[in-house]
Amino acid sequence: ANVESLADYAVKRTLAHVDGSRGRIAVVGISPMTRHAGRALAAHGLPITVVNRTFEAAEELARELGGEARQLADFLADPGAIDVVITAVGGAEPIINLTVAARIAAAAPERGTLIVDLGVPPNVDPGAGMIAGLTRLGMDAVIADAALGRTERLRELA
Secondary structure, eight states, X not given: OOHHHHHHHHHHHHHHHHTTSOOOEEEESXXXXXXXXXXXXXXXXXXXXXXXXXXXXXXXXXXXXXXXXXXXXXXXXXXXXXXXXXXXXXXXXXXXXXXXXXXXXXXXXXXXXXXXXXXXXXXXXXXGGGSTTEEEEOHHHHHHHHHHHHHHHHHHHO
């Protein structure tokens, strides 16, 4: 799947989750996917927090999106109330472990927090999806959703 389609999937799921409200969105990492998703969501008027290891890089994208920047370590220590987290960073280990996932869940708004993990390998411990208040969509869900969409399109064409 290409960068745009993965980012568009994240955007579609984000918009469905916030359902017309002004939910707070965190994009973690400065990748083509998070940039694309961030731009699309900012265009929908959603407040974007750009989270990155390098604060200057986060600031640069946050300025473009009219959002705020946070250093990764600060975000992991105190994520605050976030409606949706979209991650796409490199690295072998999940950056959002179960301890951080529990912090996100504890501060989650009433509808819960959606985590769209576009990392390969995962950026978020897959066990995070088992924590009450969190929904984690990893690449397996993305691929299944894309396959389902393809099946529906083929059925429409038939």
